[in-house]
Amino acid sequence: MSSIPLLKLENVFKIYKIDDLPVKALDGVDLVIKKGDFLSVMGPSGSGKSTLMHIAGCLDIPTSGKVILEGENVSSLGEKELAKIRSTKIGFVFQSFNLVPRMEAIDNVQLPLIYAGIKTAERERRATETLIALGLKERLHHFPNQLSGGEQQRVALARALVNRPAIILADEPTGNVDSHTAKEIMEILTKLNKEGNTLIIVTHDPEVAKWTKRIVKIKDGKIEN
């Protein structure tokens, strides 16, 4: 694996105002993610790990500091530009899967491709391919409520992978499944990393963190160590 910095956070601050009182969700974070990294961000709730993920995933911009994704400074982009970056470079996996309930698995997986402007035939081919790679060949046309928790999370993973993102961000990916399924998901994530994908997992579960190559601990908006 090369060591080019894929994502670089430089002195990132994120300050929210709650009842006019500034709350530092991120308090000067520096972080470098290299291509092929498999990183877990750990911390208790309220530590700022979700905010870190939102900023790393271009869902949000920092109050100050720099976020550089593949050499491009994304820290001050507008909503539209950020959306474009998310549709091409970022894959998200959420704790509660966030599948659209009235859409079949294959249509859920196609969503990022729709917004990236890819044509129907190509979209279907890639979505099918990705779902099959994740062992969901028999589940292409099932609705989310016809799938088990593990299957749902695999569909969500397929959705995150389908646009071949530079980086995959998973927020508590095992938070809503049993330990057996959690193991299954972590095995898939490890496999994906071995295939060259860069992954960041946000978790509070040390068992999950054990699977990753690197653990970053965050507390009160600051990275420890």
Add this chain to the structure above:
Amino acid sequence: MTFWENLRLALAALRANKVRSALTMLGIIIGVSSVILLVAIGTGLSTYITNQLEDLGGDSLFVMPGELEIATGGGGSGGMPGAGVGASKFTIDHLEDIKRNAKTIKAVMAYTENNGTIRYRGKSKIAQVAGVGPEYQEVRNQRIDEGSFFNLSQYNAAKKVVVLGKTVAQELFDQESPVGKKVTISDKQYAVAGVLEEKGAFGGIDLDNQVFIPATTAMRQFDMQYLQSFWIQSQGADTIAATKEEVEKILSKTLDDDQFSVIDTKSILGVISRILGVLTAALGGIAAISLLVGGIGIMNIMLVSVTERTREIGLRKAVGATPQVILTQFLIEAVILSLFGGLSGITLGILGSLGIRQFLTTSVTPWSIFLAFGVSALVGVIFGVAPAAKASRLNPIDALRYE
């Protein structure tokens, strides 16, 4: 993200809530179909009345007692405006004066109307007794079924002769031929000269429940000092104004300006079409309110839909949907609801107006269809914008967390 992609997304979302979508459309369907139906009825009525009045001839004028800007017909006898306001001072001399001195007229005829009971062998029928001139048959293009109309000498001599309308003839004589028989009208015996061809009904009035006697006879038998009105036919449509002026001049010699009015069919038509136009617009306007209510229904359901799908919107944004794309998606949903509703409403309105054609004349006008279609599209956009804007402004992070 093409338009077709958006359309597909919107259709999928609407299909997911079939009943809700159908009920939301119902508001627009009712609004649009009632606009089309009511305008069709209004327009049909207007066309019908115009046609009826045009049958009177575009070259007709009426002289009414009293001072009128316009008279739209008091009695409605035979579709001919009856007595106006004020007491009549018209005499046979006036009639003769017009006949002799107005150069642009083709015919002039006295017209009176009374109600009377017509009896024959124990049967009776209350009908309108019109006193007219012998010209009536010709100028009104009336065909005689049996016998003949009374002639000029009978008229001049004020003979007690009568021409029966079809209804009167049928009720009193049944299968028997009335010609040559004697009927009693207000205790006087009249000889039946003929029976008119069936005319049908106009505005709910049976035009065949009428009998015609010479105006001269009417004055005598009904004890009338004056004739109620004159009916004048000008030489052509282009001499109407000249005729009006002439007749006014002739009558001014012996009558005050406020004792008579000369009115032409055109101005009556003008007034009636103005009234019907206002009526149609008012009906259409009331119906349009239901369209507005339908639009509010769309807005309401779209707002519910946005709230329900907050997480979906958050997700769509997280995977790369721009606010613009989300806005378009929800706007298209709203417009589809209103357009489908509009199209169904148009179909229903047309079918409805065809359905009631048995009872009422209706005429579906292209402008009402275009208007209904345009308005329903507009309703979709106007009432769809607020919910769509709300959706597009959602913060993806908060939206994803929404429970």
